[in-house]
Amino acid sequence: MKYPQGWKKFCNWRKKNPDISLPSHLNLSELNRFAARFRLAQSYEGMILTDYPESTVNAYSSLFGVFLAYSALEQLYKAVGKPGDSIITEWGIIDKENADKLRRSSQILTFLHDKVSNNQLRKRIDEFRVGNDDNILVIAQALRHLIAHGIMTIYVKNVFAKTSINFCNLVKKIVLDKTQNCFTEYIKNSIA
Template sequence: MSKKNYPKAWRRFATQVNQSDHQVSVELGNKFDRLARWAARFRLAKSFKKLDLGDHYASPLTPQLYSAITRIFLTYTAFETYCRIIGLNPSQEAQLEAWQNEQSQTTIIQEIRRLDPKHTFSSFLEEHLEGVALKRMMRDFIEGKDVNISFLARCTRHIFAHGVLTAHSSNLSVKRFEEVSQIISDFLINCMDQDFDSRVAK
């Protein structure tokens, strides 16, 4: 079976778990089932390219946009699962900030601002988010304050899952939204990959 697109430390971790004198930390050793489910979702998110919606849409742009949304959706579900496994609350942004800062998330935030200089997408999210705290954080982002990349992914997932975010809701161009989707997803995939690798004995 191909192991392509699993976390880079997955084979090492699985091998250690199966050894009688394995070196797996207590932190991870009793969570194999949960980690296996996370690794499968990680692989799905990393492997995802696009949705095949047949020829049921007049414009090819609609499937492209839904694919971009789905990429973020899949990646964030893997991310929140991993957070809970390692003892972090994915909705507590302060717990996640240092971790993502270590991966140079400020650079990614700057790139997102470049792709959406008029805050077209973030303004849409702010309008439809439920809860004062989430709206305030998104407003802070629009006004220039940096937030976690995972926060943007969480809000996208939330709005999409509740049926508000559709393909053309954000009014951001397909090309730009695809780029935003890819860099958010790549960043979170890399965060998980690097962190898991650091926790598995070498």
């Protein structure tokens, strides 16, 4: 089982301390849903498809992995984030080195920019593309939206499947690491 580190500790703490009030903004059912989504994202190893080339299967698998990873982070934010704040600003993933790696795939970033319908997200993608913002969560959010709305494809103009796979796998890893860090920080501050 690949629940977030600290999940078992949190569950044991809750059992031993049922009378302790949790913070008013914490939604326990949303937190349980987070743990399930995190487990799914961590356990996900790809799709099995028939009649598709292996490179296509691997590329779509990595793309869907980003969707699962972002979904886990978003669910944790729903459970413990500050009401009224934005996940992009409160839990942004500022990482210049990895942002520069992602910027090498300019065709993917251009595709995201051109296909995203939300003007604010499009502006954030622009800032990321030109190097004015290193918040990788912007890219993860754009990928998640386009996957959920059926617009995202691995066949971006002049992009090899391997490039899409590397791009998505990097985003997925970064998002899952951020999710674990946010959960660890929450546990440290809540049940210490």
